[in-house]
Amino acid sequence: MSVIDLSNLPFPGNNLRSFLDSVCEEHELDFAAYAGMDPIAQTIHGFVNYPDEWQTRYVSEGFQHRDPALLLASRSIAPVDWQRLRGESTFQDIFRAASDHGISEQGLTVPVRGPYGDVGLFSVTRNCSDREWGLLKSKILGGLQTAAVHLHDNVIQSHSLNRKLNHPSLSARELEILQWIAAGKSQQDVGDILSISNRTVEVHLRSGRSKLGALTTPQAVGRAIGLGLIHPS
Template structure:
């Protein structure tokens, strides 16, 4: 076992990341703070992901060609790191060597990532609203991430939550020219519908009547010009309304 003094402790830099997120006012300042956090922690790359089923949104300094390939090939459904994050829901290190029982497709994914200097790292996943998992990954070109630890899991989760909230806050400030404004109830009912909740289940979650849920969904459908609730969900997701 390596001496503790050789360990890189992410906790040493988490307070600084939280402070930076409090002060961040635009996407470049958020990216700069994340890059500094990665560098201070001994990594070259960072990646923030917000994932729900096959829908992923992110911010990273990964090479642009890798980002484009990742999106065009819908690698969010294949990425073993995201799959493990959803299973563990706690900080973990990863590398191709550490991942067990990888299939041919997953090994090919790791081989492709390695071409862009992404070979190993550490990820911190956190549960968010409406079935989303948000995670912050630090990655390196090394075959193994080295002796890096997170001692205060709650502090790490708080830091990732601050990144998530900062990006949501930024998105909310962007002008939505031509966008349809849904009421909070309409958006919430659509969001629950998007992850498969029935009207009855949504009613219980919101402590309102099923009739009210139906009303809000119909209002949202009409505002969006949708044919049905499923169509309304798709339009709302495409327009970043939920």
């Protein structure tokens, strides 16, 4: 999974990095970070207002691939309080490293999903006691949720990113065939159903795989489902 730094990209009409700062200021937070995951391109892109050294270290040690806050939030609907992760050794490892750079153990990650399988993860931290954190959290949760939606919406809408994260567009025929394959039909079956040659079915399937960046048909089916292009049956 490659990492794309969005912090220097021009965005239409606003600067998302400074938006992080204003969220921190408004809600009495220390740091904020946005990470967007593209499940197909296998990329993570983002921007933070963490100290530069921590950001560098985080990426260079590949923390974004095993950070339990990101992993859990990327599979969750509701926000994930980092308190839930304290038992996990991976979290403890990353937190020990983070505390060297002044980042607190108190944090929260809000997931936001778009219609194409894209996930935005908005994390904030604040150095304070558990009790203070609990009070603060309930007070600002709505605002964080709104900020997360705003961030992810802007990132996904932005043209410059859409070029980087171009979602594969399968032809109607390719989708149709992939849908039948996902329904358990063989290539021959599909050919009979659609009244075309099984060889032609295989051609469409091949080009579908290629567009999805999949090595095998099962993987292509999985990705297409993950993108909402087809449905399991």
